[in-house]
Amino acid sequence: MPVFRRRVVALLISLLFAVPLRAPGKEQPRFILENAHLRAEFDRQGRLLKLIDLTTGWEIQRRPELARSFQMFAAPPGRRFNPVFGAEQKPPQVVFDRRGQTLIFHWSGLKSRFGGTLPVDFRSRVALTGKGLAFRASLRNKSKATIETVRWPILGDLSVPRGTRSFAQLGMEYGGMVRLELFPKFDNQPGYFGVDYPTQFLKTPYSPFSLVAANSQGLYVGCHDTTLQQLVEFSAQLRPGYVSYEYWDKGVNPTTDTLSGKPVHLQFEVIHFPFAAPGDSVTIGPVVLQPYQGDWHAGADVYRQWRKSWLRPARKPAWLRKVLSWQQIHMNNPEGDVRYRYRDLVTIAKDCARYGVGAIQVTGWTLGGQDSQNPSHNTDPRLGTWQELRDAIARVQRLGVKVVLFAKFTWADRTTAWYRNELVRYATKDPYGDPHVYPGYAYQTATQLADINTHRFVPLCPLCPEWRAVATKEFLKTVALGADGILYDENQHHGGVYYCFDPSHGHHVPANVFAGDALLARGFHKAATEAGRPDFFFGGEGNYDFQFEEYHLSYFRVDLNHVPIHR
Numbered sequence: 001m002p003v004f005r006r007r008v009v010a011l012l013i014s015l016l017f018a019v020p021l022r023a024p025g026k027e028q029p030r031f032i033l034e035n036a037h038l039r040a041e042f043d044r045q046g047r048l049l050k051l052i053d054l055t056t057g058w059e060i061q062r063r064p065e066l067a068r069s070f071q072m073f074a075a076p077p078g079r080r081f082n083p084v085f086g087a088e089q090k091p092p093q094v095v096f097d098r099r100g101q102t103l104i105f106h107w108s109g110l111k112s113r114f115g116g117t118l119p120v121d122f123r124s125r126v127a128l129t130g131k132g133l134a135f136r137a138s139l140r141n142k143s144k145a146t147i148e149t150v151r152w153p154i155l156g157d158l159s160v161p162r163g164t165r166s167f168a169q170l171g172m173e174y175g176g177m178v179r180l181e182l183f184p185k186f187d188n189q190p191g192y193f194g195v196d197y198p199t200q201f202l203k204t205p206y207s208p209f210s211l212v213a214a215n216s217q218g219l220y221v222g223c224h225d226t227t228l229q230q231l232v233e234f235s236a237q238l239r240p241g242y243v244s245y246e247y248w249d250k251g252v253n254p255t256t257d258t259l260s261g262k263p264v265h266l267q268f269e270v271i272h273f274p275f276a277a278p279g280d281s282v283t284i285g286p287v288v289l290q291p292y293q294g295d296w297h298a299g300a301d302v303y304r305q306w307r308k309s310w311l312r313p314a315r316k317p318a319w320l321r322k323v324l325s326w327q328q329i330h331m332n333n334p335e336g337d338v339r340y341r342y343r344d345l346v347t348i349a350k351d352c353a354r355y356g357v358g359a360i361q362v363t364g365w366t367l368g369g370q371d372s373q374n375p376s377h378n379t380d381p382r383l384g385t386w387q388e389l390r391d392a393i394a395r396v397q398r399l400g401v402k403v404v405l406f407a408k409f410t411w412a413d414r415t416t417a418w419y420r421n422e423l424v425r426y427a428t429k430d431p432y433g434d435p436h437v438y439p440g441y442a443y444q445t446a447t448q449l450a451d452i453n454t455h456r457f458v459p460l461c462p463l464c465p466e467w468r469a470v471a472t473k474e475f476l477k478t479v480a481l482g483a484d485g486i487l488y489d490e491n492q493h494h495g496g497v498y499y500c501f502d503p504s505h506g507h508h509v510p511a512n513v514f515a516g517d518a519l520l521a522r523g524f525h526k527a528a529t530e531a532g533r534p535d536f537f538f539g540g541e542g543n544y545d546f547q548f549e550e551y552h553l554s555y556f557r558v559d560l561n562h563v564p565i566h567r
């Protein structure tokens with residue numbers, strides 16, 4: 001976790017520029033950050049009272065009485081539910097630099113609902129930068145509680161622009177756009193039994209941003225943190241709830257300002273998961289709010305501009321640009337339905353060469369067939385010998401066809417002795433010490449399709465150096481076979497896991513396992529280069545955007561409603 005370094009300097013600056021504030025009351029000062037594009041008003045509790053797009057006049061945050069400051073959940077030993085509300089704290093020290101367009105709130109000691117006052121320093125900084133508003137924060141936890149989540153910033157009254165027929169959160173997911181409706185109907189994701197209000201989320205790293213989009217304008221909310229050390233969610237709630245209900249996942253919004261005397265509003269929150277343990281110092285953000293005019297393309301362009309400032313795409317092997325189509329061959333599955341032997345690849349390649357198919361992607365070539373015996377990248381005797389596969393690959397290549405071997409380092413097959421004797425140590429663990437489990441995939445036989453004998457998978461932690469060493473050894477087996485590259489299937493997820501709590505893995509407890517994806521891939525690049533194959537091809541499945549620093553290509557499926565937001 002980043003270290004809280006500039007505290008002394010910050011304190012000195014605040015002594016120099018601290019704004020003298022009046023006692024709380026009716027005449028509370030407002031702090032206004034404004035330029036030609038945007039106006040943001042805060043009160044001295046850090047509540048975002050107003051946010052206005054000055055180009056279109058859209059009052060993004062409309063009613064000041066519904067404004068919110070930050071919110072945290074601080075779990076002391078033995079108690080899970082312990083919220084901390086920014087608006088319930090003693091007024092923070094405020095540093096307002098009107099000329100520099102920055103505003104800093106510094107809380108020392110935080111009153112929690114059920115855990116008393118916690119010795120926690122929370123310092124948040126808001127800066128107007130060009131067309132956007134950037135939020136950063138740092139947190140120093142001297143309490144015995146773990147600060148699990150921080151909600152900041154919060155739009156307490158996200159308003160629907162006048163005349164809007166359709167209002168939604170748009171983001172990125174597997175190969176396309178995800179759309180969560182905000183108005184006139186609201187999509188609810190968690191069960192009705194687990195939340196007080198209909199609630200929805202977009203998650204990093206799949207979607208590094210949310211576009212809060214109306215017909216011809218919107219608000220870009222981006223998480224501009226490239227470390228992936230924390231899960232960040234873009235969340236919306238419909239309060240107090242539906243006016244009519246379709247099912248638990250959808251209902252109709254009220255169109256009045258109040259319902260049964262309660263205010264009707266959309267609350268939008270950026271939720272960070274720092275899991276700051278006692279003694280930890282962490283940073284939050286930056287999160288950028290920037291209105292845009294136009295459709296989703298204009299919103300995505302805000303993200304693209306930021307991405308261009310840092311992302312360096314992996315240099316592609318030259319041949320990749322010439323291959324316009326390739327064929328995937330499925331050789332075997334976990335039920336032992338052997339469809340091809342290694343030597344059959346040559347016959348297939350002759351057809352490929354004749355009809356201009358430039359590459360074969362070989363799936364199910366590993367021991368046990370596809371989705372079995374993971375993460376073994378040994379050959380399977382039922383398909384032929386290691387030498388037969390190596391020879392077949394060389395003959396395919398002589399026909400002018402490339403060979404891409406299907407590979408997977410996401411998890412271990414739980415049915416194997418290897419898992420039970422060794423790999424369980426590298427498994428991601430939940431807060432209770434148990435390995436996470438993924439349900440697996442069923443093939444062909446009625447028994448497996450009834451999910452009776454499906455192989456269950458256990459995600460492996462890429463932040464664990466011992467596992468990365470084992471994975472690299474397995475990866476090098478694909479290099480030794482002489483393949484042109486790999487297609488790392490399911491490289492973009494961890495079976496629904498975000499945080500690993502295993503204290504023996506050498507990472508912070510817990511740690512966001514997505515932060516290990518680049519470490520694993522960089523290790524593979526290094527090993528391939530040392531093996532004399534710097535041009536080895538790396539394909540991934542439905543890569544999340546940051547993975548293009550390591551992977552040359554993404555393969556994914558699309559449906560009829562596909563929207564190419566990854567452009």
Ligand SMILES: [Zn+2]
Pocket residue numbers: 427428429461463464500501502505507
């Ligand atoms: Zn771990």
